[in-house]
Amino acid sequence: xxxxxxxxxxxxxxxxxxxxxxxxxxSRRNNTPLGVGGLLIYHAGRFFQVLEGPKPAVLGRFxxxxxxxxxxxxxxxxxxxxxxxxxxGWGMGYATPEDLSPALAREVQRLTEVVGLDGPGGPDRDxxxxxxxxxxxxxxxxxxxxxx
Ligand SMILES: Cc1cc2nc3c(=O)[nH]c(=O)nc-3n(C[C@H](O)[C@H](O)[C@H](O)COP(=O)(O)O)c2cc1C
Numbered sequence: 001x002x003x004x005x006x007x008x009x010x011x012x013x014x015x016x017x018x019x020x021x022x023x024x025x026x027s028r029r030n031n032t033p034l035g036v037g038g039l040l041i042y043h044a045g046r047f048f049q050v051l052e053g054p055k056p057a058v059l060g061r062f063x064x065x066x067x068x069x070x071x072x073x074x075x076x077x078x079x080x081x082x083x084x085x086x087x088x089g090w091g092m093g094y095a096t097p098e099d100l101s102p103a104l105a106r107e108v109q110r111l112t113e114v115v116g117l118d119g120p121g122g123p124d125r126d127x128x129x130x131x132x133x134x135x136x137x138x139x140x141x142x143x144x145x146x147x148x
Contacts, residue, residue: 001081001082001083002052002053002054002055002081002082002083002084002085003052003053003054003055003058003059003079003080003081003082004050004051004052004058004078004079004080004081004082004085004086005050005051005052005058005059005062005076005078005079006048006049006050006051006076006077006078006079007048007049007062007074007075007076007077008046008047008048008049008074008075008077009046009047009049009071009072009073009074009075010045010046010047010071010072010073011042011045011046011047011070011071012069012070012071012072014069014070015070015071017042019070020042020094023040023070024040024092024094027040027091027092028091028092030061030064031051031053031061031091031092032091034053034054034057034060034061035053035054035057036051036052036053036054036057036058036061036092037051037052037053037085037087037088037089037091037092037093038050038051038052038053038087038092038093039087039092039093039094039095040092040093040094040095041094041095041096041100041108042094042096043096043108043109047071048108049065050086050087052082052085052086052087055081
């Protein structure tokens, strides 16, 4: 069993695209030895991240990420034990919606709209999460390119 945590957040107004390099290199440095992998998406001022790995390591990283000034309004979408990794061997992948299939990009967009600004809640949140997990499980087939 591994643990999969998904959250969305809003980029801080002083966040610049240049900060992404720093975030991705910290992620590589810190996550890999802990066995934590996943996917980070940044689009239109919002982050979407999936963290997968041993539960204590995932929660430890998430705690650190929560305190990062570069984003706020962090809203946990889902945190569940899972039998297998969706992002096996990816390190911390990075993708923009252009890298995703149109269907997955729409799901991610929808999810950030539902959860991003108002915090968890809202009528169709559970349905969106179910859809999204379904999409993520087919991610290997739907993604065309993403760099690590
Ligand atoms: C949206 C977002 C996602 C991040 N994801 C990770 C991550 O997966 N792993 C990680 O170690 N740091 C991540 N960070 C960076 C951490 O908040 C923190 O800056 C970093 O872990 C510090 O690393 P260092 O102590 O090695 O310098 C993320 C930051 C942001 C804003």
